[in-house]
Amino acid sequence: MGDVTPATEQPSTQAVDRTAPALSATPRLIATDLDGTLLRDDKTVSARTVAALAAAERAGIEVFFVTGRPARWMDVVRDHVHGHGLAICANGAAVVDLHNGGRLIDVHPLEREYAAAVVETLREAAPGVSFAVERTSGIHYEPAYPPFYLDPGALIAPVDELLAAGSTYEVHPILKLLANHRELAPDEFLAMARKAAGHLASFTRSSPTALLEVSGLGVSKASTLARCCAERGITPEEVVAFGDMPNDLEMLGWAGTSYAMANAHPSVLAATTHRTEENNEDGVAIAIERLLGA
The missing domain is CATH 3.40.50.1000 (HAD superfamily/HAD-like)
Incomplete structure (x- = not known):
């Protein structure tokens, strides 16, 4: 999850500055x-x-x-x-x-109401999206979510159940929501999600796949x-x-x-x-x- 997969390989023509920069202050x-x-x-x-x-x-x-x-x-x-x-x-x-x-x-959590709103918005904007919920206690995911890493403690259920008010896990803050799409290009999915739901949460990505990481707004x-x-x-x-x-x-x-x-x-x-x-x-x-x- 998150940035646990290698970065996208870049062309070898990219110039590399191999000199130490002139710092404006001693690094602390x-x-x-x-x-x-x-x-x-x-x-x-x-x-x-x-x-x-x-x-x-x-x-x-x-x-x-x-x-x-x-x-x-x-x-x-x-x-x-x-x-x-x-x-x-x-x-x-x-x-x-x-x-x-x-x-x-x-x-700095993603509040449940905002996570649920992001799910609803992305389902409409990108049909076929699947979700995982990363809480302070661990990760839980939908059946369709790709098994990047199997967590024996994970609850596998529809995201609506994972985010339901009054659930067993509600007492554990949501660190981030993860959204995966099997067909969209990664940067295309990120741009689409920010346009559709950027007012609800912060979106980014660190995987070479179309896996978005959704945090609380401003986090x-x-x-x-x-x-x-x-x-x-x-x-x-x-x-x-x-x-x-x-x-x-x-x-x-x-x-x-x-x-x-x-x-x-x-x-x-x-x-x-x-x-x-x-x-x-x-x-x-x-x-x-x-x-x-x-």
Whole structure:
């Protein structure tokens, strides 16, 4: 779910800026996406990346993982967050303490009424759409929803039942609604959904398939990262961010220095000033090494 699938491969003609940028302020925080960015395609963190993250924190730079993943999928990087141990999950809907069993310390939910309205609107705009509901307690999905990852604790039922008032799961806040379409192109589906229901919720995507991630209106990686930075007295100019897919765009635009991976979606390549090598070549680690060396 979320950004757990590799980013769309881009043409090899894309120019890569292989120099460290001239920063307007000493970086105090590095914010990095995971899938398609920090992680290799096999979902591992390379030894070089582990060393670069540790070197950044030794230099006094905080590192935040900012991902579409839910908290339960953070084991892959849990051991590589030092110091504060916080991560931003579910595209900004949750702040998680990775040093305390993945405890949720801040939640920005999608209210049930808005989720139900999004379902109704998308069904009309894109017949054939299927849904999953990601709550703080886990994921539940419709029978027609593609089995990307099987969760033995998932309830499988029509989305109307999953969102029904008074259901067993209503006490667990909704982190995001997921909408899948088997026939539409991913960017076409995203544009259609934003036009039809953008007044109800925030829409983005991080998968190469037509899988949309729907959060509460105004909730994004950027909004939650900005809040976390403000609590620490960190300005946007002191943040370096890395990403590869549309769900990273707001964060990359907010940060004072932004890097697109060489394998990034065209919209990310167009929106960022700097480039680094692709995720399978440890692009985040290489950029951090250059920043520290500079």
